[in-house]
Amino acid sequence: MKQKIGILSLGCPRNLVDAEEIAGRLKAKKYSLVEDLSKAQVVLVNTCAFIREAKEESIEAILDLVELKKQGRIKKIIVCGCLAQRYRDLFKELPEVDAFVGAPEPGEPKGRFALTPRHYAYLKICEGCLNRCSYCVIPEIKGPLKSRDEESLLRQARLFNRQGISELNIIGQDITGFGVDRAGKSLLPELLRKIIGATPDIDWIRLLYLNPERVSDELLELIASSARVCKYIDLPVQHINNRILKMMHRGADREKISALVKKIRKIIPGVCLRTSLIVGFPSETEEEFEELLDFVRDTGFERLGAFIYSREEGTPACRFKGHIPRRIKQERFNRVMSAQQEIAGKINSGFLGKIIPVLIEEKKGADYLGRTQYDAPEVDGVVYIKSGRVLKPGEFIRAEITDTLEYDLVGVDKQK
C-alpha cells in the first residue's frame, strides 16, 4: 500500500505551480495525496530561498516536520524547491530529512492536483529569468529563461477552461520575457491572444510579474480591449533613483518607468497598478530614499508591496559597498508602507456606493470573502460580503460597496 503524501508549498505562486506539478506526477503514479498534512505519512515541503525571511520560514517548516517525525507522527520528509536547489549541502545540516530534490523540469503537468482553491489557477508560462538583477538569486536557482511550449500551454489553458475555473493567473519570473529565448522578442501579446481564444468560459485572466523594460503598447492595448482580462498591471519597479536602478542592473531607468506609468493609465483608464519596491539597497542615501518616497506619493499605486533589501550570498549586490544597518532599512520600510496605507485608503474610499463585480472566495462566519478584479489572490485586499443567499466559491456577484478600509472593502450582495 503506497504511503499517503502531503504537500506543503511555501513561497510564491511559481513555486506553488511546481508543487502542483510534482503532485500531478505522484498522482499519475497512483500515490494517494492528502490535503490534511496531519493525515500524511510522507510530507513533501516545497521550499523558498528568495530572501532571508523566506529561508527562515522554510527551515522552520522543515524543523517542525523533523519534530513530527521524532514523535512518529510522520514517516518521511522530502525537501524540494529553491532552498534544496540553492544549498546543495543542506543534507549535512538536516540528516533527519529523507530526500532533497530540486525543482521539477518545466513540462506539461500530468493531470492537475490543485493546491489552489478550485475556482482559480496559475499558468506558469516560463521558467528561469532573462534578467540579472544584482540583488536576486533566482537566475542562480532557476537558470536562464526557458519559455514553455505554446501548444502545451494552450492545452493546459483548455483543461482549466473545461474544469470551470473562474480566474486564470498567468505567471513566470518575468512574463514579458516569454518567447525572447526563441524569437528574440516578447511573444506575450500573441500568447495572451491565443489564451483568451482558448478559454471562453474563464471570466478573469490576470497577468502577474511584468518587467517594465518589455511592456509593449500592443500588450497594453490587448489588455484594454479584452473584457475578460483584468485591468490589473503588476509592474515591479523596485526603485526610481537612476543611480540605484543602475546598481540593481534594472533595465528601465526613472524616465522610462515614469513614462510607462503614464502610458498605462492612458491606455487602460481605471487600471489597478501594482508595484514592488526594495528599500535599503546598499549605499542608498537618505536623499535617494526620499526620491523613492516622493515617487510613491506622486504615482499613487493602487497596490504596493515593499521589501527590505536582503543581502544574498552569490549575488553581485552582496559584494557592493555601503550595506545599510537593519534599523535604518526597517525605518525606511515603515515610511514607505505608512505612506502607501494613506494612499490605499484614499483610493479605496472612491469605491463607496459603487456596484462592482466580486469573485466569491469563501464563507467567513455568517458572511463571505471575495475579491475584485483589482485584487490578485493571496497578495492584495479582499471584500467582506453580506448576503441573504448561499454563495459558492468561484461565483461572481454584483456587490454594492458600503464601507472602505485601507486595503479592503465591505459590501452587500445586490442580488437577494
Ligand code: SF4
Ligand atoms: S526580474 Fe530580476 S528580480 Fe525578477 S526574477 Fe528576474 S532577476 Fe530576479
